[in-house]
Amino acid sequence: MNNNILFIGAGKMAAAIAGGMLGKGFAAAQIGAFDISPQAAANFTAATGVKVETRRPDNLLTQAAAVVIAVKPQQLTNALRDYSGRLADKLIISIVAGTAVARLQELTGATRIIRVMPNTPALVGQAASAWCASPGTTETDLKLLGRILDSIGAAWKVDEKLLDAVTGLSGSGPAYVLDFIQALADGGVNAGLPRDTALALAVQTVLGTAELLLKSGRHPAVLRDEVTSPGGTTARALAVLEKHGFKGTVIEAVLAAAARSEELGKK
Numbered sequence: 579m580n581n582n583i584l585f586i587g588a589g590k591m592a593a594a595i596a597g598g599m600l601g602k603g604f605a606a607a608q609i610g611a612f613d614i615s616p617q618a619a620a621n622f623t624a625a626t627g628v629k630v631e632t633r634r635p636d637n638l639l640t641q642a643a644a645v646v647i648a649v650k651p652q653q654l655t656n657a658l659r660d661y662s663g664r665l666a667d668k669l670i671i672s673i674v675a676g677t678a679v680a681r682l683q684e685l686t687g688a689t690r691i692i693r694v695m696p697n698t699p700a701l702v703g704q705a706a707s708a709w710c711a712s713p714g715t716t717e718t719d720l721k722l723l724g725r726i727l728d729s730i731g732a733a734w735k736v737d738e739k740l741l742d743a744v745t746g747l748s749g750s751g752p753a754y755v756l757d758f759i760q761a762l763a764d765g766g767v768n769a770g771l772p773r774d775t776a777l778a779l780a781v782q783t784v785l786g787t788a789e790l791l792l793k794s795g796r797h798p799a800v801l802r803d804e805v806t807s808p809g810g811t812t813a814r815a816l817a818v819l820e821k822h823g824f825k826g827t828v829i830e831a832v833l834a835a836a837a838r839s840e841e842l843g844k845k
Contacts (some may be wrong), residue, residue, distance in 0.1 A: 581608055581722060584638050587648035588613035588622035589632045591673060595646065595730055596626045601703070602729035610638035619662060634660055644669040644722060650674050651842040658685045669719045671726070675745050676843030679712050679738055689714035692723055695744045696730065698752050705731030705753075708744040742843070746836030754831060759784055774799040 581604070585592045586613045596609050602681070611630040613619050619630035631638065635719030639645070639661070646670045649657045654674055671694060674682075679691045692715060696707040707709035707727050711720065727733035736744060760782045791798060806812045819825075 580662065581644075581725075582638075583609055583644045583646060583726075584635065585609070585611040585622075585646045585648055585829060586661075587646075587653075588618045588780070589648060590621075591696060591698070591700065592648035593622045593625040593648065594698070594705075595648075595673075595696070595726065596622070596628060598700060598703055598730035599726060600626060600628075602725070604725075604729070610642065611695040612638070639664060642668060644671055644719075647674055647682075650673060655685065656811075660759045661686070663687060669715070669722070671723065675749065676839040676841070678740065678843055681709070681843070690716065690719055693738065693741060694727070694733075695741055695749050696725075696727075697748050700730040703730055705733075706748040707731060707733040708736045708741065709733060710736055710738040710741060710750070738813035742836045744838040745831075745839035746832040746834070749839070750832075750835040754828065755784065 583599075584603075585596060592611065596611070599609065600606060606626075606628055609626070609628050611619075611620065611622055611628060612628055612632070612635045616632060619632050622628065622630045634689060645665060647654070647657070647670060647739055647756040651674055654677060666689075668686075668688055669690045669692070670682060670686050670688045671692045673681050673694050673696060675695065677693070680694070681690045683689065689712060691712040692709055693711075696705045698721050700707075702744055705727075705729070709723065709727070711723075724733075759777075762780035762783065763773070763777040766779060767773055771779070787801075791801060794801065802816075806816060
């Protein structure tokens with residue numbers, strides 16, 4: 579079976595996906611990439627060892643069974659303009675935020691379309707990805723998708739109408755978590771800890787708590803209550819977070835990012 583894959587767009591996420599694939603059984607010869615940016619091309623090659631074309635990759639396109647579209651939403655129309663009629667028989671895997679399957683079908687002429695929203699922990703094989711597929715997608719296509727997504731982390735199938743919400747939660751979520759880690763570390767520094775110790779403790783606390791939640795299978799609120807003694811230090815800290823609307827602010831952030839994803843899809 580031909581599993582050759584061409585990336586149109588060779589940015590960080592494309593490099594992360596290709597790197598994960600190479601680490602999980604795909605051969606370098608199965609992967610091709612194209613990007614008009616020499617810097618992006620150089621970075622992709624440095625990360626994966628795969629040479630990137632900076633002119634339209636006609637030979638790679640002919641050989642590819644699947645094409646991964648990995649450009650910014652604002653660049654999508656221009657990026658696909660030169661491929662008119664040449665993508666119709668390909669499996670199209672798009673990681674372009676906000677762009678609907680119907681729009682991708684218009685731009686490519688393809689009937690086998692899969693939308694994927696991964697996130698940046700793909701760089702270390704810990705992505706949280708969600709995907710949906712058009713009715714024309716085959717079982718063979720989905721098996722190939724499974725191999726790709728398994729190589730960079732975990733993945734969930736969702737209805738297409740929920741992909742904007744996924745973008746707001748897990749797509750943008752690493753930025754929220756990083757801000758939280760920074761705030762934890764800053765709090766430790768303000769309380770007297772050395773900067774490097776505070777940051778290390780903050781990172782391990784978030785990592786360990788996530789692992790505890792996953793392995794215990796219990797609700798976050800239950801685990802939180804087990805840490806919170808009546809009248810204790812954690813109870814006082816949580817009261818401050820509640821006073822300043824911590825959870826509500828995070829919810830609003832997710833909704834704002836989801837709304838922006840929807841806006842980008844309409845442009």
